Amino acid sequence: MKKFLSAVTAAALAALLLAAPASAVLNVAAGTDRDSVEINGNLYLTVTVSGDSASVPEPKLPNMQSFNIYSSGRSQSISIINGKITTTVSFTYILTPRFIGVQTIPSISVFNGKEKAATPEMQVTVTKARQPAAQQPQQRPQQAPRQQRPTQAARTAANRGEQIFIKAETDKKTAYPGEQINISIKFYTSVPLSSNPQYVPAPFRNLISEDLPPVRSGETDIGGVRYAYSEIKAALFALNPGPAEIQSATVIAQVPSEEAIDPFDPNFFQKFMAISGAQGQSREFATDPIKLDIKPLPPGAPAGFSGAVGNYSVTAAADRPEARAGEAVNFSITIIGSGNLKAVTAPKFPELPDFKVFDTMSSLDVRKEGDVISGKKTFTYILVPRSEGKRTIPPIKFSYFEPHLAAYRELQTDPVTLLVEKGGLAAKSVNFNPATAAAPVTASGSDIRYVSDKPGSDSLPFLASSVLALPYWTHSVPVALLLLSFWLARFNRFKLANPLLFRFRRARSEASRDIEAADILIKAGKPNEAVARLYDSFMKYLSDKCGVKVSALTIRKAAELVKARFPSATERSLDEVRELWGALELRHFSPEAAGSEGASDLAKKYSLLLVRLEKELK
């Protein structure tokens, strides 16, 4: 059981992984309902295949020498997340063991044309059959005991002295259409057979059959003779009212020759070898045909009755209680019970104006315990809520005919309420309708893309690599510029904040430029312009050094300011200042009254005074 649960968990995890946006993955998992089984018992093998398409491939069962295999139905679940379909299908098989010991179930593979997946091998221990007495309490009440008394027909045949015979019997002679009728075909032999007999099933008229594995075998005593028997059972379901017939089932067996052996016969050894089993006579044994009376169903069937016969219950459920408008919700109606579930059709689905209803999918899980066909059939509807709010799916009615009571029964599911929230844009775009969908694009393989003949590097990667190829020192240029401009800005601000200081520092250089300009004017024969230039320059020099305006400067004030600001200034220098000022003023304002002192001498005197003042005015 643990193995089965782990396998199912693995399959569920695989199915969850499929919801991820990764690439499509086909998964298969297999598990048995138990790890050991008696030789006369059977076990269920469940193979779960999951994929991301609406249909998944059926598993390919390998040749199993150790088991007989009977299909027992399939169940399907589909989840749709953001319009992506994930399908999980469980295929159920009944395995009946053939040999005692540890038997291997080989790897089971699936292939969807693109991907292949396989299960690992599994091992099952097949044990000897337990004694009937011990087995009896475990069997269901309706199951016939394995070691039963021979039937009247068998006793009659035995009384006729037959060593090998075959008998067929049904558990009832009359039935309703769809009601289960069990047939038992027993092959008796009191002599060893030369080889395994070959069974040819009986043809049926107005009946369909379902195997009831496994093949039972045992021994029984009829009229003092020990017979070995093999029993094959099948469930029959009548199709229509009227006569039905089970025609002859046949067994072909190699039986030992009954010819007496004369010890003096020249062919004694050949005949002896033949009788010992090496050879035999092929004989055919057939059952008598059985006629059945199929009664019509009584009148008064409910309106929704669609032919289901048996004993059922019905439930309905949504895969989640809340959803968004436009999102797909799986709504399942499950019919559980005994009867021919294959013939059960989907109950009539009510009109649901609040939902878009898409096509149904049915899944079937058939069980055959106690020779009773039972199980469950699930009809899944895809519902897409149209709008938000509390939305209710009303009760769904299901009617069937119960043959034991000879009466119709009508069941209904509980109403299912869904809380629908407002859907997003993505939800509105969900559209699922496999019936009308166009054929999907099927990838038959994959490969790398072709070489490119695009012209070299694109500009962006090329630009990037070119930028990175620049020498490292080049990246110091913007830093240097930044630092330089920062210093300049600071300097400029300092200069603006201290104009007198800069006038003071600049006074000498400006005065020197003026003297040079005056010299040029003198050489050009313009002594008056030269003296005027020297006068203005001297005034400006003193103004810059003293930090006052030129207009506010007089000879006396200039001398006082120089003395006050620059205590190191000598009297001689001050006298020379006064003298030069007077000479320049005289020459500037009354050139005619000026002495012989020329402009050139004034320029030289100014130049020498500048040198002296620069040393003292600090």
Place this chain on the structure above:
Amino acid sequence: MKKIFLSLLLALPSAAGAYDRGELAEFNDLYRNGQYEEALEGYKLIIAKEPSNQWAWYNAGNALFRLNRIGPAVFNYAKAFMLDPRSQDILVNLDFAMRQTGQSLAPEGAPAALFYLYYVVSETELEALAILLFWLACLAGAACFLLDGGRGGDYAGRVSLAAAGLLVSTVVWLGARQSSPYSSAGVVTRAGGTRMLSGPGEKFKTYASAPEGRLVKILDTGDEAYYEIGLPKEGIKGWALKTEIEKL
């Protein structure tokens, strides 16, 4: 300076356009004819001349893939991817080749959109962008100081601050990219995979192996003959011959 910078910007793409298209087409003809070895030699010549040509790397990866040399193919595709992570052709082929070696391009469970956003620009482009933003921040800052007090200065200051902010973001992004599988990484190119030793030399024990085509982190390049490599997914590291690993 701005003029020089703009001239540089304009000149580089035109230089890219000057690439000889006929040469690549010629080697593609060899590839088309199934002469993969010859085509590969041609693509290698282009790579030697122009290492930043992502299509030469990509085509070389294709030729190697056809030659069933999956490790070198992954390496070449990864190089192309690092140069141009926006190309769908490169992405598809790298992803395809990596799947052949049991790897996936995008980390498992990571949203594809996030992966593409993370790799929308290459590491080289990010580094270049950081440099350009650095230049812009410095030059605009310089302009801000030079035009101190004026409207132009204010505008330049804002540009400089914005560029500095973007530069910080780019550097953070670049730092985050250092944890990317393609950063400080290499590819096992030796056919059959490489042995991982417990130290840089044959005398050390082999305790793991990295299969061909496997993307590995290169942790140490100091040794002459061996890289110290790490397999982050498995949480193991070891030393492998440099000749068996191609550094991205």
